[in-house]
Amino acid sequence: MLKEWPLVAFTIAGQMAVGVFCFLLFPLLLLLSPGTSWSETARHTVLIVWGGTFGFIAIAAALSLFHLHHPFRAHHTLANLRSSWLSREIFFELAFMALVALAFVLVWTGHTRGLFLRAVMSASALAGIMFLVSMSKLYMLKSLPPWNSAYTGISFFMSAATLGAMATAWVTGSPPGNPGSYFSALWTAALFFVASDILFAVLLTPQYGAAGFRPGPSLRPPPRALRRLYFGRLALLAGGLILAVLGMVQAVPGSAGGFGSTPMAAAGQAGPIMTIAFVLVLLGEIAGRFLFYGLVPRPGD
Amino acid sequence: MVTQYGFFFNAAACSGCKACQMACKDRNDLEPGVLWRRVYEVTGGGWEKKGGVWVPSVVSYNISMACNHCEKPVCGLACPVKAITKREDGIVFVDTGACIGCRYCEWACPYTALRFDARTNTVSKCNFCYDAIDAGGTPSCVASCPQRALDFGDMAELRKKYGDVRQIFPLPDPAQTEPALIIKPHRDAARAVERAAEVANWEEV
Incomplete structure (x- = not known):
């Protein structure tokens, strides 16, 4: 059981990243109208949390290599998107990571007004959710009755929600004043x-x-x-x-x-x-x- | 031409001697702990009162199990790098040159046929002694069984000879993977569930 630590770290970090994105950045964007200009403080806070999101997902990707016994062959993992949920999980993780990075660059460079940012962020949220869905489906195998239940998906989404909300609240401080x-x-x-x-x-x-x-x-x-x-x-x-x-x-x-x-x-x-x-x-x-x-x-x- | 090789296992004849297990290890030079064929000892029951008399109600039998070279190999469907493929004659292979060692197939297979091999850092499993088969020979497990409890051949032929039973306790539902396996059940298998039988030799398998 302890040998599975890379998978534990990968799933927790990945879920926290999706949770932070979906509980801070994406709803925040939805609250703002496209023409809103951001204050410097708001932009700074968002960039810090965004950087954290990217950091979590990048750490998750790096940690996932530790459970491979041939990590230098890892670039082949997208070869079976047709039938393997593991391939799909990696695909959506990479897509989420790339889209989050793109959106970060857009905000960093001050491109916060256009619809393009909203489109990129919406695509990021979708990729993040699909990452969690494929992560859940990956374990819901008929051969493994303890995992082949809705609780696998529920627990993964609950971890993302719990850690996402708590990490975001902790980073931002979110005083109830x-x-x-x-x-x-x-x-x-x-x-x-x-x-x-x-x-x-x-x-x-x-x-x-x-x-x-x-x-x-x-x-x-x-x-x-x-x-x-x-x-x-x-x-x-x-x-x-x-x-x-x-x-x-x-x-x-x-x-x-x-x-x-x-x-x-x-x-x-x-x-x-x-x-x-x-x-x-x-x-x-x-x-x-x-x-x-x-x-x-x-x-x- | 053979379209799907498969195994026949006679649970009623198996004595649990594990000659098949050892012949497989010997032929494939497997490391300690790596078993491509395993013999599970299934036991349960105890004593029960019939009228005024206590009588033994023990159930006990063995299951010799390797990769079943399934018609629907879920290990191959799950493999992210397509390292598990199926030959035209139905034999399922692991390409150790392509395997990344993620061990996901170990979870996907309900027969626990895939085993991690620390020598190659990849998963490994029964290859049906394909080189012996190609040369007109016999898989080593089949050849070594002193009870003749194992047989192999084309599934169509095996069905004609032995029927079509593919599941006994505690094997999974064959609909999951369509295993190329025919079984002659031991008489105790029918009472295994009611007598709370379980695998007794986890340390060995």
Whole structure:
């Protein structure tokens, strides 16, 4: 199970990148009319988050090479788009990465008014979502009943939503001093997704969830010793959720609270409570992904 | 001309001696831990009360399993680099020169036929001893079985000789891959589910 760390890192980083894009950049663009000119601060913030998105997806692409035993043959992976979801996953990942980079360059060079940017961003969002869809379909194999359920797709999309919203909120700080603003809604969205993630995990996790699939005998070795990982994941997510709620309750407009000192909050930086909350949720997602791969041991390993 | 080679396995005759497994390892010079043919020991049951008497209700049989050179090889469909191909006679091959070692096919195959080979850093699997077949010979597993529990040939011929049973507990639904495999079930296989049978020798396979 621990041998699958490159896949854990690849899927988590890839999902976080799509989540950040879909939860900050794309909706932000939709909120703006094509003729709106961006303030320098807004452009700066967007560029930082955008750079982070590109960084996550580039890291994901690099980490994916570590699970190949012949990485120098990796350029052949697009050879079977006709029937392999793995080929399609790589195709959409590369498309997402290229489109995000193009859109970044457009904003960086000040081309923020044209419809072309909106078209590029829409195509990026579509490629990102298709990346998640192909990543889910890739594991939903008939030969692997523990993965061949809607929960695989649900958990991947929930990870993207949770990590995307939390990472964006953490990076931007999103102090709730300005109710109604887009940024201040991010932590609320993040808390909703973390709570949903916990609920889905309790109900649907294969083998352990209340209504989760219980695999029967097959020619594949049964999973071992995953119970601690399952409960550890739930504890980490719940810890992150509680801390984030505490941080939000403390953070009244104009005060320090969980978002750090007032100047920091004004500058858009999360404080230590929110940072710990984000780290706990991230660790919870990582534990959940190790659990996911642990459900299907490879024979002979 | 053969259009689809396949295996016949007689579970009723197999004693679980693993001569097929070892002959395969020997012929293909496989590393320790890499098994192209494996013998699963399926066991279950215990004791049950019939009237006033406790009687044994044990079920136990063996399944010798390699790549089934499926008519619908899902491993090949899943491979991102098209390193898994099918010959005209139905034998499914791994091209180790093209394989990138992503090991995705290991997950795709419900028979766990594909095994990672650390020597080549690629997956590997049964190649039906194609060179022996091409020379008019016999796959080593078939040749080595002292019980004559294994046979091979064209699937059309095998069906005529042995029928068309392709699944016993705990093999997957054959509709998934259309395996080139005919089985004569052991009598215990019919009671395996009700007696909660399972594979007992995971460490070996």
